[in-house]
Amino acid sequence: MDDRFTIVDSIEGKVAAFTGEHVGEPRLVIALYAPDAVHVDFKFVSLPDAAIRVDDTKVLWEQDTLLTDTFKTTESKYPQPDPQWIEDRFWIWTHYAATKIARGEYFEALEFLSFIRIVVLSPLALKQANLTPSGVRKIETRLPEFSKKLEQTVARPEKIELTLAVKQCITFYLELREREDIQKNIDAQEICTRYFEDETHQ
Structure with a gap:
């Protein structure tokens, strides 16, 4: 969490970024990249927290199979209205x-x-x-x-x-x-x- 802006800033083209308190999610960093105004959402979570998710997520890169193994422990579940x-x-x-x-x-x-x-x-x-x-x-x-x-x-x-x-x-x-x-x-x-x-x- 302490390094999240360092990571976001290290990607070439970043022009703006802010955290997601407005949607109740400070672990979220919303960023914009030049030159094509690409919007990217970064969410910084621990491995156990990654198991709790609202949709099935495709893993593009991971160390060993840590994230894939974490996803196997639970099913994604979108919050339902009560x-x-x-x-x-x-x-x-x-x-x-x-x-x-x-x-x-x-x-x-x-x-x-x-x-x-x-x-x-x-x-x-x-x-x-x-x-x-x-x-x-x-x-x-x-x-x-x-x-x-x-x-x-x-x-x-x-x-x-x-x-x-x-x-x-x-x-x-x-x-x-x-x-x-x-x-x-x-x-x-x-x-x-x-x-x-x-x-x-x-």
Whole structure:
């Protein structure tokens, strides 16, 4: 870890690099190389940590067979969305959106919509389609019909558009929830949707 920038800098053409705290991964170094603007992600991990991975990784170079042997000890596993975890939070998130719209904090409400697409709607839709639930990455080509639906959750920073977009998020979530085996919090759903209606129609 102490030598990670020395290693990154030693490769010819480096013009910029930084660590990945913004995605919760300080072991990651994101770098850019000239002359063709090549983006390279470097992740510095110990051998035991390398066994925990989200996809099958091709080994291009290793000492002896150390990395290959480590990979054989576990299977790659992409993190799956937890539908119950989402249900336990979704209605309070809806309440949050209502307060932001009612207060005129429209850009904050826009961030909420993006968050719901990335953390709730797209992962659940991808999971239910037996696809890797990687947020909204390539959702346009992976789930084109669902992608068209997501367009209805995009808004400008205006009260009416934001209200309609949040309502669509609720509608799509309810559709997705019906395909999950969870304990529904109907009380929270009712009180928060009623609150949303009251706050956004004043």
